[in-house]
Each structure stands twice: as structure tokens, then as C-alpha cells.
Amino acid sequence: LYSTTKQNTLYNSYELHEQLGQGKFSTVYRGINKQTLAEFAIKVIDKRSVSIYEKELLRSEISILRLLRHPNVIYLKEIINTKETLYISMELVKGGELYDLILTEKIFSEIHANKIITQLIKTVAYLHKCGIIHRDIKPENILLTDKSKDAQIKLTDFGLSTLCAPNELLTDPCGTLAYVAPEVITLQGYNHKIDTWSIGVILYLLLSGKLPFPINKNTELDVNKYYVLNFKEPIWKRVSTSAKNFISRLLEVDVQKRISASEALEHIWIKNPTAVINENSYIYKNEEINILNLQD
Ligand code: ATP
Numbered sequence: 001l002y003s004t005t006k007q008n009t010l011y012n013s014y015e016l017h018e019q020l021g022q023g024k025f026s027t028v029y030r031g032i033n034k035q036t037l038a039e040f041a042i043k044v045i046d047k048r049s050v051s052i053y054e055k056e057l058l059r060s061e062i063s064i065l066r067l068l069r070h071p072n073v074i075y076l077k078e079i080i081n082t083k084e085t086l087y088i089s090m091e092l093v094k095g096g097e098l099y100d101l102i103l104t105e106k107i108f109s110e111i112h113a114n115k116i117i118t119q120l121i122k123t124v125a126y127l128h129k130c131g132i133i134h135r136d137i138k139p140e141n142i143l144l145t146d147k148s149k150d151a152q153i154k155l156t157d158f159g160l161s162t163l164c165a166p167n168e169l170l171t172d173p174c175g176t177l178a179y180v181a182p183e184v185i186t187l188q189g190y191n192h193k194i195d196t197w198s199i200g201v202i203l204y205l206l207l208s209g210k211l212p213f214p215i216n217k218n219t220e221l222d223v224n225k226y227y228v229l230n231f232k233e234p235i236w237k238r239v240s241t242s243a244k245n246f247i248s249r250l251l252e253v254d255v256q257k258r259i260s261a262s263e264a265l266e267h268i269w270i271k272n273p274t275a276v277i278n279e280n281s282y283i284y285k286n287e288e289i290n291i292l293n294l295q296d
Contacts, residue, residue: 010080010087014042025050031089040077043088057159062088064132064158072123074143074156093154095144098202102139106209107235110243112149113206114273116142119153120199121270125261127161128192135160135174137198139205164191177215182223182253193258200250207243208235212251227253242269242276 010016014031020041021028031042050058065076075091095101098116102108108116120142127134134141134155141157160174169189174180181197183190204212213227229251231244246269252258259267268276 009082010042010085013080014040014087014089016042025054030092033089039092040089041092043090045086045088047084047086058086061158061161064161064163067130068127068132070123070126072119072153072155073126074154091154093143093145093156095146095148095151097140098142098144098153099139101144101147102205108206110207110239110277111273113203113243114269114277115149116153116206117199117203118270118273120155120202121261121264123153123155124195124199125265128195128261131163131165132161133164133170133192134158134195135162136176136179137195137202138176138179139202142202178211178213181255182227183255186223191255193255193260196250196259196261196264199261199264200247203243203250204247207239207247208233212247223253227251240269240276240278242267246270 010031013035014033017030017032019027019029023043026043026045029042029044031040032038033040045058047055062076062079065074069075074093077089077091080087080089105112120137124134124137136157136159137155141155143154143156144151145154162170164170169191171187171189173184173187175184175194175198179198179201181190181194184194201212204210212229229248231239236244246259246264246267249259249267250264264270
């Protein structure tokens with residue numbers, strides 16, 4: 001099933017330390033390579049508890065990650081396959097998920113948001129150049145190297161990612177509802193531009209503390225009526241016109257008109273942010289965030 005290394009037990013090569021997290025069918029530990037003393041994250045998967053579908057996702061994730069080499073994509077070091085357990089050693093990332101940072105920060109300054117989104121756009125432009133669509137870009141799948149404002153991002157969870165030829169249209173449903181592009185929901189066929197839509201959702205969330213299109217059980221997803229953007233709320237007053245323009249270009253329902261990741265690299269908000277973002281761009285205090293009523 002998976003390529004197997006010569007040494008067939010993990011413990012020949014690594015010492016396992018504390019648990020870092022848990023996924024649906026995996027537990028992730030900090031591991032130290034016994035020879036080099038380098039630290040890694042070791043994903044441990046009990047093969048007996050993985051369904052055929054999940055095995056397929058894993059197989060696809062591993063083969064795609066092996067193709068990729070980018071400073072902002074999680075680096076897969078080696079796979080150790082034993083009878084009952086699959087071990088995946090990968091680059092250790094110490095700053096947690098962007099999701100958790102959003103829960104603590106609530107609203108990001110425009111400069112901070114720009115640092116994160118610029119890295120994300122560059123990473124996704126690289127993926128698309130390689131013919132790969134991630135298909136599940138969301139804050140839970142973006143890890144940070146540390147907790148500082150200059151942290152590097154590492155895109156992870158390539159389980160739903162796929163290869164896509166330049167003019168191909170895919171139809172299989174994928175992604176996470178709040179971040180997924182409308183053309184996935186309407187089943188009209190989609191391409192790499194679903195990833196740029198998801199980046200738009202994340203940028204909107206970072207700058208305002210809210211999802212642009214919150215979806216719950218009662219939401220009627222009439223695509224023409226539902227995905228209408230407006231920046232009328234007070235929080236948007238302090239955001240630059242360029243940022244709002246950039247969000248509108250990413251969250252464009254018409255796929256033909258929507259900006260691609262490589263075009264986004266040329267947008268002024270990415271290309272020359274210091275020219276358009278006020279250096280002292282406003283940082284909200286906690287009490288102001290409460291007034292803005294983010295729970296809505
Ligand atoms: P699910 O399997 O439900 O989709 P998941 O994708 O988060 O969840 P894993 O990729 O197995 O599952 O990761 C589980 C947790 O382990 C993550 O939430 C994260 O906290 C931690 N983790 C995963 N990869 C790394 C890494 N490279 N460095 C540091 N921590 C990591």
C-alpha cells in the first residue's frame with residue numbers, strides 16, 4: 001500500500017515524546033530523530049481503524065505532499081509502514097493553527113492579515129502551477145511556525161487535494177461549507193478558483209471577526225441572493241479600500257471574473273501593501289470588539 005522504509009519500526013529511528021494533537025484517525029506526537037536529534041511531528045495511524053475511503057484520502061495526501069516542495073507547505077520527511085501502524089514523520093510546526101489565533105485575536109490588524117494572506121496566496125499560486133487544487137483551505141488547515149506577528153504559515157491537510165488539468169472541470173463535492181465556493185454547491189463544475197474563494201473568506205474573517213457567508217441548517221442557499229457582499233458594518237471603515245477591493249475580487253461569484261491566485265500576486269494589496277495600508281492601521285481593543293458584537 002505505502003512505500004516501506006528499510007527499518008521497519010519507528011523506534012529504530014525516532015524517540016516519541018508528548019502528544020501534539022489528535023485527528024479523526026491519527027494521533028500526532030513530537031518525535032526526535034535519534035541520529036540527528038532533529039525534531040519532527042510524527043503522525044501515528046492505526047491502520048485497523050481506517051476505512052477504505054480514509055485509506056484512499058491518506059494515499060492521495062501522501063502522494064501529493066511528496067510532489068510538493070515549498071517553504072509554506074508542510075514538509076513530509078518519511079513514511080514508516082508496519083503491519084498495523086503507519087507513521088508519517090513531518091516538519092514540526094510550533095505555533096498552532098490559525099484557527100486558534102483567530103479565537104484569541106478576534107480581529108487582526110490589516111498589516112497582520114496581509115502578512116498571513118500574502119503567504120497563503122503565494123503558496124496557493126505555487127500549488128496551482130503544479131496542477132494541484134487544495135480544496136479545503138480553512139484556518140484549521142493553516143499552521144503557524146510561532147505565535148508572533150511575523151510567523152510563517154504552513155499549509156497542511158492535503159487529504160482532499162487533487163490534480164486538475166488546466167481546462168478540466170471537477171464536480172465531486174468537497175470542502176467545508178462556510179469556506180466553499182458557490183460553484184461547488186451548485187454542482188456546475190469547478191476548478192482551481194475554489195481555492196482563491198476560500199482565501200477571500202479567510203481574509204474577510206481576519207479583518208472583521210465574522211464569516212462573510214455564515215451557513216447553518218436554515219440557510220437557503222440561493223446562490224444569486226446569498227453571496228452578496230457589503231462592507232457597510234462599522235468595522236470596515238478602518239479597512240483600506242484596496243483590501244475591500246481585493247476581497248471583492250476573491251469573493252466574486254462569477255468564476256470567470258474571479259481573480260486567480262497568480263493574478264492576485266499582482267494586486268496592489270499583495271504587491272505593494274505599504275503603499276495602501278495605513279501603517280497605524282487600527283488594532284481593536286477587547287472592549288470595542290464586544291461592542292461590535294461578534295457573536296452575531
Ligand atoms: P482530522 O483528521 O479530523 O481532519 P486533523 O487534520 O487536524 O484532523 P491531523 O493532521 O492528524 O488531524 O492533526 C492532528 C493535530 O495534530 C492537529 O490539529 C495539530 O494540532 C497537530 N499537528 C498536526 N500536524 C502537525 C505538525 N506538523 N506540527 C505540529 N503539530 C501538528
